[in-house]
Amino acid sequence: MRISIDLSEEEANALSETAQRLGVSPEELARTTITDVLSHPGMSFEAAKEYVLKKNEELSRRLGQGPR
Secondary structure (H helix, E strand, O other): OOOOOOOOHHHHHHHHHHHHHHOOOHHHHHHHHHHHHHOOOOOOHHHHHHHHHHHHHHHHHHOOOOOO
């Protein structure tokens, strides 16, 4: 399935910067984030958001780039 979403300029910049820091495309980061959220259906939005942010931080640390 292919979807498109509208992001504010701030959101688009944050997505691009995070993807670049993690060494993936913005599309791959968005897909992975959606997949992670969908794999935890009982989680509240806030809990899912924190989970994804923590996972991204861990990935960044593993890649040796550390959090920014």
